[in-house]
Amino acid sequence: MKYINADEIFPRELLKEIQKYVHGETIYIPRPIGTRKKWGEKNGNRALLQQRNDQIREQYAEGVSIIELADRFYLSYDSIRKIVYSK
Numbered sequence: 302m303k304y305i306n307a308d309e310i311f312p313r314e315l316l317k318e319i320q321k322y323v324h325g326e327t328i329y330i331p332r333p334i335g336t337r338k339k340w341g342e343k344n345g346n347r348a349l350l351q352q353r354n355d356q357i358r359e360q361y362a363e364g365v366s367i368i369e370l371a372d373r374f375y376l377s378y379d380s381i382r383k384i385v386y387s388k
Contacts, residue, residue: 354384361385 304327307316331337341347357370361381365373370381 357381357384 307319311319339347341350353374357374360370360373361367367378367381367385370376370385371378374381376384
């Protein structure tokens with residue numbers, strides 16, 4: 302999280318109103334609902350996991366066993382099962 306001075310971004314009237322409640326403290330202003338990024342979207346991990354899971358489903362459809370997929374992808378049997386049987 303990056304620190305930004307309120308003097309630089311808020312209009313003077315709004316800053317005065319905020320100062321009625323907070324005096325020299327650090328506050329966190331969350332993003333509006335619906336604009337937050339989900340886990341892994343910013344750094345690309347979500348896309349990599351989706352790609353891996355697609356490969357697992359594809360190989361399973363081609364006849365590779367769950368045990369063999371677990372060995373190939375270094376995941377547990379149950380993890381592969383969840384991936385294969387999820388939508």
